[in-house]
Amino acid sequence: MSLNTISNIGVNIQEKATVIWNVADMLRGPFKPHEYGLVILPMTVVKRFNDCLMPTYNEVQETYQNVKHLAVIDGFLTTASGYQFYNISKFTFDSLLADPQNIEANFRDYLAGFSSNIQDILAKFDFDNIIKRMVESNTLYLVIREFNTPKGYLGPDKISAVDCGYIFEDLVKRFSESYGEEAGAHFTSRDIIYLMTDILLNEADLATEGNITVYDMT
Template sequence: MDNQEYNSIVSFIWGIADDCLRDVYVRGKYRDVILPMTVIRRLDAMLEGTKEAVLTMKKQLEAAKIDNQWPALCNAAGQAFCNASPFLLKDLTSRSKKQTLEADFKAYLDGFSPNVQEILDKFKFRDQIKTMVDADILGAVIDKFTSSDINLSPNPVYKDAEKKIVKLPGLDNHGMGTIFEELIRRFNEENNEEAGEHWTPRDVVELMADLAFYPVEDQIKDATYSCYDGACGTGGMLTVAQARLLTLAKRRGKNVSIHLFGQEINPETYAICKADMLLKVCCCECTQYDGR
C-alpha cells in the first residue's frame, strides 16, 4: 500500500469526525470517539472470518461449563483477542431504534476479551455512548466505519465475484499502526495544549534508537532481548527500537526476538499505546504506572 492509499484512509476517518461529530462534540473531543472506534473497527475486521468458529466454540465451552473461556475463544479466533458477542459491527447498521442500537452496541463491546476491555476502559469510551445515542449519531458513526469506501481489514476487497480485480487493498498490521499513529499526530496538533506532550517526532525517535544500538551492533547474538520504556507514551520508541534491532540483527545474520515492556501514567495515552501494540500484534506488555 502506497502513501496515497494511507492518506486516503486517514482522511476518510478524519472526515467521519466532521461529518458525524460536529455540533455534538467540540473539536478537541473528537478523538474520544474516533480513536477507540478506529481500534474497534480494525479488531472487528480481523475477527470477521472466524466469527462463526468463535460462537461455535463458545457454545461448546458453555455446554462443558468451562469458566475461563477466553484462551480457547482467542485460539478459535486465531488472534490475541476475540469477541464472543453474537454481533459483528456491520450487524448493528440495520438497527432502526436508538434503544435497540444502544443495547446491542453495548453487548457487542462487552463481548470483547479482557485485553480489549482494558483499552476501552482507559479510553472511557462507554462514557461516549449515551452522548452519541442522545444526539442520534451512533448509527451514523458505525455506518461510516463499516462503509464499503474504506477497508481496515487485512484482506483486500474485490470489485468482482471472481476476486480478480482489487477495489481496496488489504491493510497489514504495520500499515494499520502507521495510520493509527498518523491519526494520533493529527489530533495532538489539533489540541495545541498537548502538542509534543505525548508525541516525539519519528526522526528523533529513530536517532535515539540508532544511538542505543549502533555502538553495540557487533555484540548482537542469536537471542531473545527485552526492551523497556518507563515513560512509553504512545509506544513509538518501543516499536522503533524493535524495528531497528531486527534490522541490525538481520544484517549480521542473527536470529533474534524482542519482548517490549512499557509503563505510562496517563490513562488515555496508555490506551493508545496498548491499542497500537495490539493492532501491530507485537509481543508487548504495557502497564499503567500508578505513581508510586
C-alpha cells in the same frame, strides 16, 4: 528503502487516516473539534478488532456454544479466533446497522462480548461515557454506519499491523493538533524516523557487519 517507497507509504497512511478522520463530519455540533478524537480513536480500535475477527466469526460462535459451560474458556476462543482476543457477541457491524432502534443496547452487547484484554483497552478510552454522548446526540448509528463502509475497512488482508499502527499515530497527531498541542510531544513522524535511520546507517556496511546496535537516548 528508497525515498519514493517512503513517500508512497506516507501518502497511503495519511489517505486512510484522512478517510477515518472525516467521520468527524457526523460529530459537528454535538462534539467540539477538540473532542472528535474521543470518538474517532476508540472507534478505529474497535473497527480494527471487528475486521480482524470477521473471518472466524462463525468458528468463535460455535466454539462458545460448545464451551460456555466450562470454567475456563479463553484458550478455546483464542484458538477459534486466531488471535489473542475474541468477541462472543452475536452482533457485528452489519447486524448493528440492521436494527437502528436498538443501536445503543446492541452496541453495548457487542462491546461486552470482547475478551477481557480488549475490555481493558476500551476502559482506558472511557468509551462508555462517549457512547452516552453519541446516543444523546443521535450520532452513534451514523458513526457506526460510516465506519462500516468500504472506506472504513481495516482488515489485515488490506492493512498490515504496522500500517494500522502508523494510521493510528496519524490520527493521534490530528487529535493533538486539534487541541493546539505540539504533535511531536506524542510521537515521531515516519518521515523523520526514516531520515534518522538513513543518517545513522549512512556509512555502515550492512552486508558484512551484520546486526547494528544503536542507542536511542529517548
